[in-house]
Amino acid sequence: xxxxxxxxxxxxxxxxxxxxxxxxxxxxxxxxxxxxxxxxxxxxxxxxxxxxxxxxxxxxxxxxxxxxxxxxxxxxxxxxxxxxxxxxxxxxxxxxxxxxxxxxxxxxxxxxxxxxxxxxxxxxxxxxxxxxxxxxxxxxxxxxxxxxxxxxxxxxxxxxxxxxxxxxxxxxxxxxxxxxxxxxxxxxxxxxxxxxxxxxxxxxxxxxxxxxxxxxxxxxxxxxxxxxxxxxxxxxxxxxxxxxxxxxxxxxxxxxxxxxxxxxxxxxxxxxxxxxxxxxxxxxxxxxxxxxxxxxxxxxxxxxxxxxxxxxxxxxxxxxxxxxxxxxxxxxxxxxxxxxxxxxxxxxxxxxxxxxxxxxxxxxx
Amino acid sequence: xxxxxxxxxxxxxxxxxxxxxxxxxxxxxxxxxxxxxxxxxxxxxxxxxxxxxxxxxxxxxxxxxxxxxxxxxxxxxxxxxxxxxxxxxxxxxxxxxxxxxxxxxxxxxxxxxxxxxxxxxxxxxxxxxxxxxxxxxxxxxxxxxxxxxxxxxxxxxxxxxxxxxxxxxxxxxxxxxxxxxxxxxxxxxxxxxxxxxxxxxxxxxxxxxxxxxxxxxxxxxxxxxxxxxxxxxxxxxxxxxxxxxxxxx
Numbered sequence: 001x002x003x004x005x006x007x008x009x010x011x012x013x014x015x016x017x018x019x020x021x022x023x024x025x026x027x028x029x030x031x032x033x034x035x036x037x038x039x040x041x042x043x044x045x046x047x048x049x050x051x052x053x054x055x056x057x058x059x060x061x062x063x064x065x066x067x068x069x070x071x072x073x074x075x076x077x078x079x080x081x082x083x084x085x086x087x088x089x090x091x092x093x094x095x096x097x098x099x100x101x102x103x104x105x106x107x108x109x110x111x112x113x114x115x116x117x118x119x120x121x122x123x124x125x126x127x128x129x130x131x132x133x134x135x136x137x138x139x140x141x142x143x144x145x146x147x148x149x150x151x152x153x154x155x156x157x158x159x160x161x162x163x164x165x166x167x168x169x170x171x172x173x174x175x176x177x178x179x180x181x182x183x184x185x186x187x188x189x190x191x192x193x194x195x196x197x198x199x200x201x202x203x204x205x206x207x208x209x210x211x212x213x214x215x216x217x218x219x220x221x222x223x224x225x226x227x228x229x230x231x232x233x234x235x236x237x238x239x240x241x242x243x244x245x246x247x248x249x250x251x252x253x254x255x256x257x258x259x260x261x262x263x264x265x266x267x268x269x270x271x272x273x274x275x276x277x278x279x280x281x282x283x284x285x286x287x288x289x290x291x292x293x294x295x296x297x298x299x300x301x302x303x304x305x306x307x308x309x310x311x312x313x314x315x316x317x318x319x320x321x322x323x324x325x326x327x328x329x330x331x332x333x334x335x336x337x338x339x340x341x342x343x344x345x346x347x348x349x350x351x352x353x354x355x356x357x358x359x360x361x362x363x364x365x
Numbered sequence: 366x367x368x369x370x371x372x373x374x375x376x377x378x379x380x381x382x383x384x385x386x387x388x389x390x391x392x393x394x395x396x397x398x399x400x401x402x403x404x405x406x407x408x409x410x411x412x413x414x415x416x417x418x419x420x421x422x423x424x425x426x427x428x429x430x431x432x433x434x435x436x437x438x439x440x441x442x443x444x445x446x447x448x449x450x451x452x453x454x455x456x457x458x459x460x461x462x463x464x465x466x467x468x469x470x471x472x473x474x475x476x477x478x479x480x481x482x483x484x485x486x487x488x489x490x491x492x493x494x495x496x497x498x499x500x501x502x503x504x505x506x507x508x509x510x511x512x513x514x515x516x517x518x519x520x521x522x523x524x525x526x527x528x529x530x531x532x533x534x535x536x537x538x539x540x541x542x543x544x545x546x547x548x549x550x551x552x553x554x555x556x557x558x559x560x561x562x563x564x565x566x567x568x569x570x571x572x573x574x575x576x577x578x579x580x581x582x583x584x585x586x587x588x589x590x591x592x593x594x595x596x597x598x599x600x601x602x603x604x605x606x607x608x609x610x611x612x613x614x
Contacts, residue, residue: 262422263459267473267525268448277472281463359463 069326081329082336085320089337092156092316098148101140102159108133108140109162117351119358130170137163152230156311158340160230164302164312168237169295175238176245181275183250194246201243206304209236214308233305241298248290252283285359292352296345313337372431373398373529373560374419379428381414388414389425390584396529396577401561403571403592406581407607412564415581416531419562420451433528449477452522456534458514460506466493466517467502470524478525485524492520496550512543516550523554530554532563566611572596580604 030040061076065083072078082089091102112133115121121129141159143149155163182194201209213232221227256279264274284291303314311319317333320326372395381389388411396402404412417423418430421437421444430437433450437443461469470489474480480488493499496516498509506514515535522530532551536544548570555561555574565571571578571592578595580588580603588595588604599605 257459259455259457259459260461263453263455263461265422266420266448266451266453266455267521268445268477269473270445273476277476278461282461285463 069323069329072326072329077332077335078329079332081326081332084326085317085323085333088157088320089313089317089333090157091159092311092319093154094156094159095148095150095154098150101147101150102157105137105140105159106162108137109159109166113166119355134167152228155230157316158313160305160310161299161302161313164234164237164305165299167234168241168298168302171238172241172298173245175242177249177280179242179246180249180253183246184253198243198246201239202247206236206240206301207307209240210304210308212236229308230310233308233310237298237302237305240301241294244294244297245291248287248294249283251290252287253279255286256283285356288352288356288359292348296348299344299348300341313340372396373433374562375429375431376415376418377429377431379415379418379425379430381411381418381423381425381427388584389418392428392586394579394586394589396560396562398528399558399560400576401555401574402563402577402579403575404562404564404579404581405566405568405571405607405611406587409583410581411584412581413533416533416562416564419529419531420448420453422453449525450528451531452525452527452529453531454515454518454522454533454535456537458506458511458518458538460514460518460521462506465503465505466498466509469506469517470521473521474524488524488526489520492523493517495523495553496520497546510543511539512546515539515543515547519547519550519554529560529562532561532565534564534566536565536567568596568612580607582607 031037056076058077061074063072063074063076063078063080066072066078066080069078069081072080087096087099090106091099094102112130115129116126137159139145140147141150141155141163142152179194179198182190183198185191185194210233213236214229217232218226260278260282261274264278269277303312305312306315306318309315314337317337321330321333374394374396376392376394379389379392380387392415394402394415404416406412414423418425418437419432424439425437432447435443435447437447460466461472464472467486467489470492471482471485474485474488475482478485490499490502493502496519498513498516501509501513501517506517509517519535535551536547539547544567548567551561551563551570552574561574563570575592578588578590578592579586580595580599580601582603588599588601590599595604596608599608
């Protein structure tokens with residue numbers, strides 16, 4: 001048997017010829033079937049009708065500088081408006097002579113986020129870095145210790161959006177993990193509290209919570225006690241995102257096979273060690289896509305603070321649009337801030353894909 | 366623990382119910398230091414449940430279980446103390462898929478025994494050598510074959526330097542050609558004097574290493590005997606029926 005198998009080798013065939021050249025590529029990728037050919041033609045038509053007007057409006061007919069809004073209406077985009085309001089959209093009502101402070105704040109935020117992206121940094125060093133970073137950000141924004149005091153009502157634009165979103169996730173995420181663990185606790189009281197919390201918060205729109213935090217809460221506080229409006233909105237965002245994150249994390253926890261927990265128990269690990277070293281790392285890496293989905297939502301949902309008159313990126317933009325000298329440039333303004341929001345969200349999305357690949361490397365069968 | 370080679374594992378009149386279902390009925394068992402006990406029986410006979418009661422993966426509701434001189438109660442301190450001294454190998458290996466082989470082996474020594482990392486890694490490499498896979502330390506469990514994974518699982522338990530090893534059908538999930546490599550490691554361990562309780566259907570293994578055979582059926586210990594007597598002259602009809610089925614092919 002073995003002799004025969006060794007002596008008669010299976011004939012080697014060359015691979016099937018592949019289409020080469022431009023025509024071959026077109027044929028393989030665009031016109032491989034009747035249906036695909038129709039799709040190709042339709043797509044090309046759509047591109048041909050949409051792109052030229054957009055290019056004409058955004059680039060060819062656009063006005064890049066103008067003394068005021070009246071001189072800027074030409075049928076093309078008025079990027080001069082963005083040039084004029086650039087500073088206000090980014091930093092809003094923050095005192096103009098203190099502009100360097102929010103500039104540094106945004107820089108510190110970006111540096112902290114980039115540092116957190118490197119897996120080698122994960123650990124105590126990163127925690128210290130973030131603690132120092134956030135303290136510096138708070139000091140730069142609020143002032144004191146040699147800097148002019150700036151009240152939180154004037155914090156606005158991109159720094160405000162970043163504070164609300166990043167602090168919201170930073171505190172919402174651990175709270176969500178605790179709620180998810182609590183919901184699976186063996187203690188009925190803990191479980192009931194967590195289920196109650198999650199169901200209550202998830203059943204209410206964020207706007208309602210922001211309204212309650214800014215309008216109703218003061219009614220319940222004793223006279224003379226006030227809590228900063230920004231703090232109230234921030235707490236509402238944290239509580240809200242935690243409820244959503246909790247359910248995502250719970251999904252991951254439920255996917256951990258019982259054998260993993262038994263193996264950890266049999267080795268003598270305590271509940272905390274087991275949760276931290278075995279359960280959470282596996283559960284969280286399984287739910288990265290929905291987690292990032294939720295982070296992206298939180299990031300954009302911060303724009304709802306506009307309704308309790310906090311001027312985040314969107315709020316500052318809306319405010320800029322009320323200038324009587326520059327009337328009616330909604331599209332330009334929206335395109336501009338959409339680009340800012342998009343670049344942050346796109347970054348999160350790409351990073352999560354990379355992280356997922358890295359974490360799953362070599363692990364699954 | 367008073368005199369002589371007294372028992373390191375002692376079950377006295379142990380009962381357990383799942384709801385109304387009586388899974389363990391009046392189990393009495395003593396395992397002496399260095400003794401090897403092989404537990405067999407048809408599926409659903411309660412043998413896995415019994416072995417899992419020894420390190421409290423399952424809770425017994427009546428009777429006393431004493432392991433390494435510590436009585437198993439609901440006291441977490443006692444449970445954790447017993448688990449430190451009792452290693453367990455599972456049917457499904459249950460390696461931690463997010464950690465490398467080396468990390469799987471050093472995790473408990475570092476966190477539970479509080480060993481320095483370097484020392485834990487040396488021990489880990491020693492045991493990897495012992496189970497004959499020294500060069501797989503930096504791979505993830507998912508990259509190994511079933512037989513290799515089970516040997517890593519055995520090494521992981523041994524790294525805690527346990528007094529007692531429990532094996533819960535360690536070869537049942539393996540392809541036939543991998544069973545031997547795992548049994549070889551277990552035989553070696555047995556020859557070194559480890560106290561072992563194995564639930565297994567590998568009767569060849571049982572003949573080689575067991576000091577005592579325990580046959581369970583429907584939640585009861587039906588028969589216990591040294592392997593020579595157990596295989597040649599079983600007393601109970603249920604044992605005879607079981608042996609004729611399992612040894613038939």
